[in-house]
Amino acid sequence: DIQMTQSPSSLSASVGDRVTITCRASQGISNYLAWYQQTPGKVPKLLIYAASTLQSGVPSRFSGSGSGTDFTLTISSLQPEDVATYYCQKYKSAPLTFGGGTKVEIK
Amino acid sequence: EVQLLESGGGFVQPGGSLRLSCAASGFTFTSYALSWVRQAPGKGLEWVSAISGSHIYTYYADSVKGRFTISRDNSKNTLFLQMSSLRAEDTALYYCAKLHLGVADHFDYWGQGTLVTVSS
Numbered sequence: 001d002i003q004m005t006q007s008p009s010s011l012s013a014s015v016g017d018r019v020t021i022t023c024r025a026s027q028g029i030s031n032y033l034a035w036y037q038q039t040p041g042k043v044p045k046l047l048i049y050a051a052s053t054l055q056s057g058v059p060s061r062f063s064g065s066g067s068g069t070d071f072t073l074t075i076s077s078l079q080p081e082d083v084a085t086y087y088c089q090k091y092k093s094a095p096l097t098f099g100g101g102t103k104v105e106i107k
Numbered sequence: 108e109v110q111l112l113e114s115g116g117g118f119v120q121p122g123g124s125l126r127l128s129c130a131a132s133g134f135t136f137t138s139y140a141l142s143w144v145r146q147a148p149g150k151g152l153e154w155v156s157a158i159s160g161s162h163i164y165t166y167y168a169d170s171v172k173g174r175f176t177i178s179r180d181n182s183k184n185t186l187f188l189q190m191s192s193l194r195a196e197d198t199a200l201y202y203c204a205k206l207h208l209g210v211a212d213h214f215d216y217w218g219q220g221t222l223v224t225v226s227s
Contacts, residue, residue, distance in 0.1 A: 036152075036214075043218070043219060044144075044152060046214060046215050049213045089152075092211055095166070096142070097154065101151040
């Protein structure tokens with residue numbers, strides 16, 4: 001089975017900073033990768049699918065890139081409401097594995 | 108508006124059984140695959156199982172294979188998860204999630220979750 005590894009596991013940044021989260025697949029998955037945001041106490045929310053396609057309604061400060069084994073989620077200008085844990089997820093074939101998560105906090 | 112409403116969670120002893128339900132509305136139920144995803148307290152997301160719209164195809168995580176059974180009643184727009192031989196490590200918030208289209212896809216809608224606690 002393909003493993004998904006996120007880094008870092010947590011980060012602290014200032015409002016307005018550019019934030020980058022990495023997700024690595026143990027085997028190539030083309031662009032079959034999604035990103036989710038889970039704010040404290042809330043349900044996960046889809047941000048990006050197909051590695052770089054922004055889900056409707058998601059602010060444009062979020063972007064995704066990558067293909068194959070290495071992927072990136074970028075927040076161009078961190079906002080207070082972005083405090084959350086972010087998860088990547090691979091699809092196209094089962095198991096539908098999630099990364100371990102990256103907790104983003106405000107410095 | 109897509110809505111997913113889970114029920115059936117509760118407290119159960121190790122070795123026991125529980126059946127979760129997820130009532131769906133706001134989309135053509137038979138056209139979409141559905142899934143269960145769980146989250147242990149303070150931990151990350153773990154995919155559990157998925158079922159195709161026609162319920163022909165089902166998939167399971169290795170951690171639950173042989174103990175959990177996913178099913179759906181397309182006449183009642185309801186998804187189920189029959190859980191047996193429960194273990195302490197099955198303690199989690201169980202989310203029902205709609206897959207974007209196919210049975211191995213990304214999740215575009217999530218329910219609020221139902222809590223399962225396995226303890227003696």
